[in-house]
Amino acid sequence: xxxxxxxxxxxxxxxxxxxxxxxxxxxxxxxxxxxxxxxxxxxxxxxxxxxxxxxxxxxxxxxxxxxxxxxxxxxxxxxxxxxxxxxxxxxxxxxxxx
Numbered sequence: 001x002x003x004x005x006x007x008x009x010x011x012x013x014x015x016x017x018x019x020x021x022x023x024x025x026x027x028x029x030x031x032x033x034x035x036x037x038x039x040x041x042x043x044x045x046x047x048x049x050x051x052x053x054x055x056x057x058x059x060x061x062x063x064x065x066x067x068x069x070x071x072x073x074x075x076x077x078x079x080x081x082x083x084x085x086x087x088x089x090x091x092x093x094x095x096x097x098x
Contacts, residue, residue, distance in 0.1 A: 001098050002052040003088040009045045009081035010074065018046065021073055025066040034098065035061055044080065053098045 010018050022039050029037050034053035039046060052058035061067065075082075090097060 001090065002050075002055065002058055003090055003097075004048075004050045004052075005086045005088055006048045006050075006083050007045065007081075007086075008074070008079055008083040010077055011080055012044050014074075014077040015041075015044050018074060018077070021070040022046075025064060025070045028064050028066045029061065032057075032061065032064075036098065037061070051097050 019041070026037070026039075029035075034057045036051040038049050040049070041047070050058075050061070052061065
């Protein structure tokens with residue numbers, strides 16, 4: 001399993017558009033299997049947490065056209081803080097992750 005956390009900050013004026021872009025790629029993600037993907041927000045700070053069964057699933061998810069379009073629009077929006085990517089190691093879970 002691969003677990004990744006990505007945190008970034010958008011301009012306040014881009015929050016609504018970013019949420020809309022997230023919903024667009026989430027519609028595609030909901031049709032896919034063998035991964036979990038959640039997005040949290042605190043005002044204009046966004047945190048994406050993903051769990052992938054393996055590298056093939058991760059590559060398929062990250063290459064989804066709607067997700068790539070989301071990333072491009074996010075990056076072109078003039079981010080306050082760029083994406084900080086952390087690969088996580090699972091220490092414990094109350095339920096099976098993948």
